Amino acid sequence: MARYDVNPAAVEHAKQLIDRRQYVLDSDWGEVQPRADDQNAYLERHGWEEYGAWHLGLTDGAGEETKARYAFVVGDFRRIHRTALIASVYRASEWRHKAVELAAHDLLQYLDAKTGLTA
Numbered sequence: 001m002a003r004y005d006v007n008p009a010a011v012e013h014a015k016q017l018i019d020r021r022q023y024v025l026d027s028d029w030g031e032v033q034p035r036a037d038d039q040n041a042y043l044e045r046h047g048w049e050e051y052g053a054w055h056l057g058l059t060d061g062a063g064e065e066t067k068a069r070y071a072f073v074v075g076d077f078r079r080i081h082r083t084a085l086i087a088s089v090y091r092a093s094e095w096r097h098k099a100v101e102l103a104a105h106d107l108l109q110y111l112d113a114k115t116g117l118t119a
Contacts, residue, residue: 001095004057004071006103013053014107017080018114024076025115029083032076039067042077056088057100072100074107082111
C-alpha cells in the first residue's frame with residue numbers, strides 16, 4: 001500500500017481559497033472531481049507546482065513531476081469543494097493515512113468555521 005506525506009503547499013493553498021471564498025459547500029464530488037483530461041489540461045496551462053497545490057497527499061517514493069506523486073485532490077482546479085475534503089477524510093481514514101486524514105479534517109473544520117457551518 002502506498003504511503004503519503006501531507007503536502008504543506010496544498011494545505012496553505014486550501015486555506016487561501018477558503019479565505020478568498022473560493023469554495024463549493026454542496027456538490028456531488030463523484031461527478032465534479034477532475035478527470036484525467038481535466039488534469040492534463042490544467043497541467044499544460046499551470047505546471048506541476050500549481051497542480052500539486054490541489055493535492056493534500058504526496059506519495060512516498062513517487063517521482064517528482066508525475067501524477068503518481070499527488071493524491072487526495074481537494075478541488076476542481078478553480079475552487080475547493082467541501083465534499084472533496086469529506087472524501088479525503090474518509091478515504092485517508094479508511095486506509096490509515098493518519099496525517100492526511102487529520103490535515104483534511106482540519107481544513108474541513110476551518111471551512112466550516114469560516115462559513116458558519118459549526119454548531
